[in-house]
Amino acid sequence: MTDTPEMPHVLSPRDEARVRFALKAERLSEEALDLLPVAPAAPRGERLRRALELKDLVDTLVERAVVAEREEGTTWAQLADAAGISKQAAHERWAPAVNAWATNGRAAFPPASGRSALEAARRLDQVHADRHPDHRADAVSSGLDAVRFPGAVAAEAARRERAAGLHARLAPLNDQLSTAYAEWSLLNDGGARPKARAAVLIRLAALNEEVAALHEELTGAEPELADEHRSSAEQARSNVASNREYAELLAAKAETEGVTK
Structure with missing residues (x-):
């Protein structure tokens, strides 16, 4: 007798995104059906x-569709074509949702919720079967990688662990960046001396450099979202260049002030 592989509590990001989309579709269908009754005395x-x-x-469902598509390897050009808009417009509209999904762990449910995407998919199997008895009884769960390719579970878990470690390193850096930018804004608005402002910019450049390096690593750990990570890395490197350039100008200004005193 062959043992059935134990299903993981957290599925592959692709499966998690698919289930997350399906759950929102279910919610939308329920809300739409609730509009059917006519209440003549409604306000x-x-x-x-x-x-x-x-x-x-619907807007949220569209965002979840984009996330699921990106997890499946759909390019931004293909998404733009499906939406009838430019690639740039598609990226500007939906990249924040994809980035938020990556930052939050690429899972349908928070870790502490105790909920499982596979359990949710099996419940949705029944929901779908009740409305479409002519379809297969496992129309939702049967399409998941965890069901179709159970042998890939270990590899998915290893990739998830690597990506989670990189995101864990990235989170405090982003917090430090926010704090440093707030400090820079206060100093700049308050007319602080050039040397003090230059010091903050040098710190910002160093933080942005670390952020760029982590996003480059994430392109390998999360290849489905490599475009997003490359874009973030490029933005961080651009920030490094502008931070250092302005810091040099301020440092030169500080030297000039010192000479004239």
Whole structure:
């Protein structure tokens, strides 16, 4: 008798994104069906308000669709073509959602929730089967990598662990950047001496350099989101250049002030 491989609590990012999209689709369908009853005495504007709430759910569903597509390897050019917009417009509109997904661990549920994407998929199997009895009973879960390729579980877990470690190093750096930029803004707005402002810029350059290096590493740990990480790395390197250039100008100004005194 062959043992059935134990299913992981957290699935591959691709599976997690698929289930997350399906859950939002279920919520949207429920909310849409709730609009069917006619209430003649409903307050004025009630139908419009509820329809707009439904639109917000659609917008979220679209974002989750983009995340799931990116996890499956769909390019930004392909997404733009599907949406009938330019590649740049698609990236500007949806890249923040993809980046937030990566930052939050690429999982449908928070780790402390105790909820499982696979369990959610199996519940959605029943939801779908109740409405479409002519479809297969496991229409949702059967399409997941964890079910189709259970042998890939160990490799996925190793990649997740590597990516999680890099994100754990990235989070405090981003916090330090926010603090340093706030300090820079206060010093700049307050007319602080050039030497003090230059010191903050030098610190910002060093932090941005570390951020760029981590995003470069993440392109290997999260290859499906390599475009996003390369873009973040390029932005960080651009910040390094501008930070250092301005710091040099301020340092020269500080020297000039010292000579004239």
